[in-house]
Amino acid sequence: MTKKKDEKLLTEAETELMAILWKLGEGTVADVIENLPSGRDLAYTSVSTFLRILEQKKVLKTRKEGRGHIYIPFLSKQDYEARTLKHVVDKVFDGAPLSLAKQLLNVSNLSKDEIKELKALLKEAEEQA
Amino acid sequence: MILKAVNFYLILYVVVLIAGIASVLIRVLCQKNLLRIKCSSELKLNYLFLCVCLILPFLSFSQSEIFQFRPVVKIESAQSMKDFDSSWQRGGGSSVSLLSQSLPTVQIEEVFSLAVGFVLISTLLGLGKILIDVTKLVSLIGNSYPIRKIGSVRISASDQVLVPFSARVLSSWVLIPVELISQREAFKVSVLHELQHHRQRDTTFIYLLLFVRAFLLLNPVMWIWSKSISEVQEMACDENLIVHGKINREAYAGRLIEIAETAIGQEGRLVCAAGLGFLNDRQTLSRRIETMFQKEKSRRRVTKLLGATVLLVMTGTAFAARELVLDRRVTMIEAQKMAEIAKRGSEFPIVVNDLVLGQLNRFLGTEEGRHFIKASMERMKVYQPMIEAKLVQYNAPKELMAIALVESGYKNLPQSPNKSWGAGLWMFIESTAKRYGMRVDSVVDERLNPEVETDAAMRYLTSNNLWFSDWLLAIQAYNTGENTVQKAIDSSGTKDVWTLIRAGLPTDKDYLARVMAVVLILKNPEILN
Numbered sequence: 055m056t057k058k059k060d061e062k063l064l065t066e067a068e069t070e071l072m073a074i075l076w077k078l079g080e081g082t083v084a085d086v087i088e089n090l091p092s093g094r095d096l097a098y099t100s101v102s103t104f105l106r107i108l109e110q111k112k113v114l115k116t117r118k119e120g121r122g123h124i125y126i127p128f129l130s131k132q133d134y135e136a137r138t139l140k141h142v143v144d145k146v147f148d149g150a151p152l153s154l155a156k157q158l159l160n161v162s163n164l165s166k167d168e169i170k171e172l173k174a175l176l177k178e179a180e181e182q183a
Numbered sequence: 184m185i186l187k188a189v190n191f192y193l194i195l196y197v198v199v200l201i202a203g204i205a206s207v208l209i210r211v212l213c214q215k216n217l218l219r220i221k222c223s224s225e226l227k228l229n230y231l232f233l234c235v236c237l238i239l240p241f242l243s244f245s246q247s248e249i250f251q252f253r254p255v256v257k258i259e260s261a262q263s264m265k266d267f268d269s270s271w272q273r274g275g276g277s278s279v280s281l282l283s284q285s286l287p288t289v290q291i292e293e294v295f296s297l298a299v300g301f302v303l304i305s306t307l308l309g310l311g312k313i314l315i316d317v318t319k320l321v322s323l324i325g326n327s328y329p330i331r332k333i334g335s336v337r338i339s340a341s342d343q344v345l346v347p348f349s350a351r352v353l354s355s356w357v358l359i360p361v362e363l364i365s366q367r368e369a370f371k372v373s374v375l376h377e378l379q380h381h382r383q384r385d386t387t388f389i390y391l392l393l394f395v396r397a398f399l400l401l402n403p404v405m406w407i408w409s410k411s412i413s414e415v416q417e418m419a420c421d422e423n424l425i426v427h428g429k430i431n432r433e434a435y436a437g438r439l440i441e442i443a444e445t446a447i448g449q450e451g452r453l454v455c456a457a458g459l460g461f462l463n464d465r466q467t468l469s470r471r472i473e474t475m476f477q478k479e480k481s482r483r484r485v486t487k488l489l490g491a492t493v494l495l496v497m498t499g500t501a502f503a504a505r506e507l508v509l510d511r512r513v514t515m516i517e518a519q520k521m522a523e524i525a526k527r528g529s530e531f532p533i534v535v536n537d538l539v540l541g542q543l544n545r546f547l548g549t550e551e552g553r554h555f556i557k558a559s560m561e562r563m564k565v566y567q568p569m570i571e572a573k574l575v576q577y578n579a580p581k582e583l584m585a586i587a588l589v590e591s592g593y594k595n596l597p598q599s600p601n602k603s604w605g606a607g608l609w610m611f612i613e614s615t616a617k618r619y620g621m622r623v624d625s626v627v628d629e630r631l632n633p634e635v636e637t638d639a640a641m642r643y644l645t646s647n648n649l650w651f652s653d654w655l656l657a658i659q660a661y662n663t664g665e666n667t668v669q670k671a672i673d674s675s676g677t678k679d680v681w682t683l684i685r686a687g688l689p690t691d692k693d694y695l696a697r698v699m700a701v702v703l704i705l706k707n708p709e710i711l712n
Contacts, residue, residue, distance in 0.1 A: 062342065065342070065361055065362065067361075067362065067364075067365050068361075096365055097367050099367075100364050100365050100367065103330050103340070103364050104364060104365075106328075106330065107328040107330065107340055107361065107364075110328045110329075111328065
């Protein structure tokens with residue numbers, strides 16, 4: 055059997071569900087459905103199928119409890135943020151992180167506290183390099 | 184052997200031509216609403232025709248009594264006996280005619296080998312393509328996420344497909360795009376449609392179709408037929424879903440259009456798969472949707488009648504076309520078989536060698552030769568009782584009857600102006616006739632009295648046999664003269680008649696071989712048909 059690529063990105067629907075689980079920490083299908091934004095109409099079976107697929111993708115782990123399964127994120131939010139960002143840098147910014155950083159500053163209005171925090175991070179990175 | 188393969192291929196080609204044209208015709212008539220039959224019945228007809236196509240070539244070989252088309256390609260030793268003689272001196276050859284038009288001499292074996300090679304290569308290429316697609320399918324399936332199993336069919340979600348499709352790779356699979364999971368209605372419609380494909384065995388028949396297509400690469404009808412079958416497959420699925428009330432028409436039609444829009448993005452279609460999203464050209468799509476909203480049609484009798492008619496035509500043609508390429512030439516193996524039969528119950532020395540084979544081909548491998556032999560055998564019947572009685576009287580082998588056939592064709596001909604030619608059935612020349620006590624003068628020519636001449640021939644031949652103790656030498660001496668033969672034996676030191684002939688025994692080099700060939704034919708009369 056062929057290997058399943060683990061550097062793949064999640065689809066929109068999958069990211070939506072993962073966001074809920076990252077927030078909750080862990081949960082059943084019912085938990086996830088409860089936390090869906092109002093108006094988002096997903097059937098129980100759909101969510102259940104999605105979660106099972108995510109488990110096969112090794113993005114989620116499961117633990118049996120009673121009759122149901124509890125889904126726990128295997129892929130942490132931070133790891134996924136990093137993966138997504140790397141993908142964006144590679145594909146959109148031609149592998150130049152600085153271009154992304156420039157754009158980031160352009161599009162976001164950082165507060166004074168946020169800029170302070172950013173400066174601290176840069177200093178840390180400078181010392182490590 | 185190759186000839187059988189060529190004929191087998193031609194039968195298949197012709198039968199597929201008929202089946203394909205019939206099927207496409209039915210499809211066109213249905214499209215134009217001139218014919219109303221259920222799509223599921225139409226599909227079954229198509230599959231039936233396909234299967235029958237493959238069986239017929241095997242069946243038709245076993246037939247021999249039924250009417251047969253004239254051969255399209257005839258391979259003979261030569262166009263006439265005279266042509267044969269002249270080409271025989273140059274080492275022999277063969278003549279090929281296509282629909283009665285003579286073709287320039289080609290090396291038939293090479294042409295056939297080329298043709299067989301071509302078919303093999305095209306089939307291998309076709310199989311290769313199937314293999315590649317199956318590998319891609321396996322890869323897609325491997326990278327997908329199984330969600331459910333319905334009966335023996337596995338439903339699996341994939342990031343790599345944009346539209347759902349079904350395929351059979353060992354197990355039956357339905358692959359759907361992951362996004363479809365969140366759309367309940369569309370998901371249900373798609374899965375039901377794909378399951379129907381499996382139920383109709385479309386995913387299995389597709390392999391058969393592809394194989395036949397690869398094998399019959401040169402057949403233009405195959406390609407049109409494949410396309411037609413794809414259309415019928417989809418329409419049969421549509422029909423089943425709607426007719427059995429599984430899905431609402433409007434929802435289904437809507438779904439088809441949605442998929443068509445999405446499918447524009449899907450790269451390259453795999454041949455081994457069938458699916459909801461295929462056949463997305465405008466005409467087919469609009470046809471499918473229109474058909475869905477039509478009233479039900481069910482005419483079982485029409486379908487059966489259609490099917491029976493086409494099958495009948497196919498079968499009749501298959502049997503009639505069983506030998507489109509005919510090879511009249513005799514091979515050494517066939518000649519040896521004839522010799523085996525000829526030897527039974529006889530002490531006469533039957534010999535088969537290249538010289539005899541050549542003469543066999545002269546008689547059996549030309550239209551003229553076959554005609555000559557048949558006519559001579561007819562004429563022989565008149566004299567047969569008398570000659571057989573003489574043979575018994577002189578204790579001579581029955582095979583000697585062949586001599587008269589070679590000499591005169593059993594025509595009791597009078598003396599021609601050329602005195603070196605003989606007369607009568609046994610073609611005695613004047614001097615020899617007188618030596619054997621026959622009266623030859625202006626009043627009476629006893630050579631033309633069959634009984635008298637036969638008696639003389641018996642005495643001549645048996646006397647030769649006493650001299651040489653070898654019937655073959657005796658026969659050769661009948662033609663060449665006993666002194667010439669004796670001289671040849673003395674100078675060469677051998678009594679093997681064939682060695683002497685090859686060394687250049689004078690006059691007719693082919694004479695003995697010709698007599699031997701006639702002996703073989705007389706003992707194997709079926710070969711003339």
